[in-house]
């Protein structure tokens with residue numbers, strides 16, 4: 001049984017696992033890695049209870065390919081990993097994007113590069129989440145900042161992956177994965193669950209012919225559709241077709257099905273932004289000290305506000321374009337040496353000042369550090 | 380003699396004929412193996428609607444794309460893990476992995492041994508052309524010692540994998556080896572393997588005149604088929620320490636392993652569901 005509605009006390013890892021089950025996930029393949037092993041452990045215990053299957057694979061490449069296979073077999077499927085494992089998964093993420101396979105990949109970011117600091121927080125995989133596989137493609141990446149958001153966004157991750165037939169990355173971080181907080185589990189009628197659309201009729205069915213929303217219906221196996229799925233450039237029949245024009249229209253559609261639905265996909269939280277002229281931009285765990293810093297700055301009559309990114313990819317360009325005329329300075333606080341800041345600069349151009357407040361990993365920004373830069377810049 | 384084209388074939392129904400002609404070279408063995416596969420399918424009386432075929436990357440990796448069923452052409456080396464997920468999602472379907480040696484035991488070797496160990500319920504047809512054909516004939520983990528390839532121009536200094544030994548040691552429940560010459564026996568073996576369960580491996584040594592044969596004194600497909608005819612010996616239940624492929628020794632072929640009652644991963648995984656929930660699947 002998946003969870004009854006009510007209030008629970010979960011870690012981020014546990015919340016993701018329970019939300020996945022509620023969203024209908026019935027297959028998990030993974031490989032042990034700090035700091036996300038508890039997620040796999042909970043899935044191993046819980047999946048058989050709901051009729052699903054857990055498998056521990058020999059590596060992360062096997063894990064993600066197994067969930068892609070299971071998704072084609074009709075199951076909602078996910079894997080969870082951290083930096084080194086996420087690196088190994090990149091080729092397959094491109095394969096899932098190319099074949100339009102709904103999957104959810106939870107990447108609990110730790111301090112990198114390489115083995116880095118496995119038990120400490122990092123946010124260095126933002127660009128990798130978007131650009132990690134070769135070729136032009138789009139994915140969706142969500143970034144929670146509380147255990148409740150870990151829960152809610154996992155359900156949303158499954159919904160978006162099914163709706164757009166795209167890999168969705170739940171870009172968590174170590175701090176959240178191990179943080180215990182209260183989680184409210186909604187009732188059945190509050191819960192929105194989206195399932196992939198199926199072909200309307202078999203006759204003349206073209207597996208890669210998209211509807212108006214640019215998403216093709218996904219045929220089930222074993223029902224005589226006789227479809228072919230390939231990572232090669234393919235035409236609407238799904239047949240490999242080495243032709244620049246076929247490539248042009250396929251790759252445009254794969255990207256546009258996300259780009260044209262940015263308004264549906266993007267979620268942003270703001271805090272005290274109504275009268276703000278200086279803003280912190282944060283995501284994940286860093287949202288938490290940022291809220292504190294904004295409160296402290298307000299006590300000092302600094303009109304600061306917070307922009308908390310819940311969706312990182314596709315990047316909310318339009319939101320930043322719109323708000324840039326009202327804000328003098330954006331301070332991007334992230335646990336890396338400058339990733340989201342590049343996107344903010346790109347979206348804003350020279351309409352405002354954009355500063356990076358980096359951390360190399362292992363710790364969150366303190367409210368005092370954030371307050372310091374606010375005070376300096378508000379002058 | 381004027382060139383004659385065959386207009387149809389009795390097993391065309393299994394093929395996406397609108398995708399023909401195929402991409403394989405003249406004299407290649409993969410076509411014969413595909414034909415034997417279809418024959419085996421027919422003999423085993425398998426409904427193509429209940430069959431899912433997964434390939435990786437390479438010359439053999441293109442097989443899936445020609446079959447008129449639900450088929451998957453995955454990434455290099457990862458056909459097996461993809462197929463594992465697919466089979467778990469649909470335990471009612473037959474799942475066949477049809478791919479090459481480079482794909483399955485070189486880049487994908489780790490998945491291969493672990494799937495055998497777990498007894499994932501897959502029938503694996505491994506076409507061993509002894510080298511990397513599609514990329515121009517480089518050495519692989521299956522290239523015999525001393526063989527010439529584009530990346531072993533002075534002869535291969537490495538030893539090759541003894542695939543039947545590897546599969547059996549890792550836990551495969553059905554292990555057989557044939558060549559692209561032994562199409563009847565191969566078809567029978569495929570038919571038989573369809574009626575087994577668990578991790579089943581059929582290795583098919585295939586002629587690749589274009590990139591392997593021509594550098595190893597067998598420039599035509601026929602030369603390689605003659606090599607298979609003159610240098611193979613059928614030895615069922617052979618000692619698997621003797622099944623390595625060497626250029627100047629007889630190649631042992633036959634059915635080596637046939638275990639009928641080992642529980643599959645899927646049986647156990649869904650058995651677990653029943654045990655944990657106290658109900659049967661589907662209830």
Ligand code: SF4
Pocket residue numbers: 402403404406407408409438508512513586587588589590591
């Ligand atoms: S390169 Fe070798 S294996 Fe590949 S199609 Fe040509 S003959 Fe066949």
